[in-house]
Amino acid sequence: MAMHLQISLVLEQHKPLLLLVPFQNDPCDVGGTRNGTCYTGAECDSRGGRSIGSCANGFGVCCAFTLQCGQTTSENCTYLVQSSSSAPMSPCKYTVCPASDEICRIRFDFTTFNINGPVTGFVETVLTMEGSTTVGGALGDCTTDTFTITAPENFAPPLICGFNSGQHMIVDASPGRCSDAVFGLRGSGTREWDIKVTQYNCGDEQGGPDGCLQYFTGTTGTVASFNFPTSASVLDSSATHLSSQTQTMCWRQETNTCAICWIPEILGNLITPGSFGLSTTSGRVASGVTEGKCRGDYLMIPSAESNVETDAANTFIIGSIGPDIQLSNRLCGRFFSSANDQDDRLASISVCSQQRPFRMTFKTDADEITLSKLPPPASGNANFANLNELSRVPGGIVGFNLRWTLQSCA
Ligand SMILES: [Ca+2]
Known part of the structure; x- marks a missing residue:
């Protein structure tokens, strides 16, 4: 400096x-x-x-420093602010340039972030609609408001919309190349945001490793997909994750920690939605799914393991991988579990990984699956969890909000 x-x-x-x-x-x-x-x-x-x-x-x-739409800054610690009491211009573009050639990472903290959300679905305990539907193509798409950050010469963050207060994004910076943070706002609605922009020198650990869109420190906290209603204690049935996401989350390995575990912040069951639900299942019932059966939307967690002998609060045993535990790399479905036994995938349990660095990647494709079997069988419904993401609670359109905890070494 x-x-x-x-x-x-x-x-x-x-x-x-x-x-x-x-x-x-x-x-x-x-x-x-x-x-x-x-x-x-x-x-x-x-x-x-x-x-x-x-x-x-x-x-x-x-x-x-507070930046207005259309302005450019190369100051470290700048705020992008839009109050709900005034209508923002559209597009609203903020240009953030590295403060020096030593800057490698630029972090955007969304203290407040409220713009129009995506096309949402509605999950039903047992969906009884007849015939097929084409709604799945639009679900999760940001069709009115959008937010993007460019990262010249580097991977750009995913396009997002909706409620994202408490979230953050970090982009890799290249010398002399500026990032544009752009709000595209269409139609009506009240929007507000308050974003803190912090620049980090190359090698400054606080900026997080290259390629990590999100970086978490400390020993516990929560992590969620974009547009997840994290402020709600009861999950609404219309909670819908965004389309076409790549969200790479990284954790600092704190002193004397040897594993990280995650569990849904809201556990949920077959009647009350929990804070995890991604895509269809491999069978008709709502269950957790792992590995190759997770193709469209999933969480990628290297060497994930669920210890079914421990309870949800978890007493994870460092360095021990029992004979009934398989190591999974992808998780999806309706319950958060990487248990070996199918019966142990009918509820969410904690998933842990001892692989370092601690990280997780969320991937979604462009569409949700909302097929139904034609014609409906005599039983009255044709919509199983393996065919329709809107059918069976928890739904497959939910996304995730997980509590994470670093585990002390043995
Ligand atoms: Ca999908």
């Missing part, structure tokens, strides 16, 4: 004394919800920032 010299003139005993006070242009926090960068008052003004307090023992000002 550039060293800055603050020059102060002090009169002492009638002789002028030039006092040089060096300080770094470090991030500063003066309370409240905004952070800034420490600059001199004049420098903050010339850079288009706003002073929100003092720093460097009063020699600098904590300078906050």
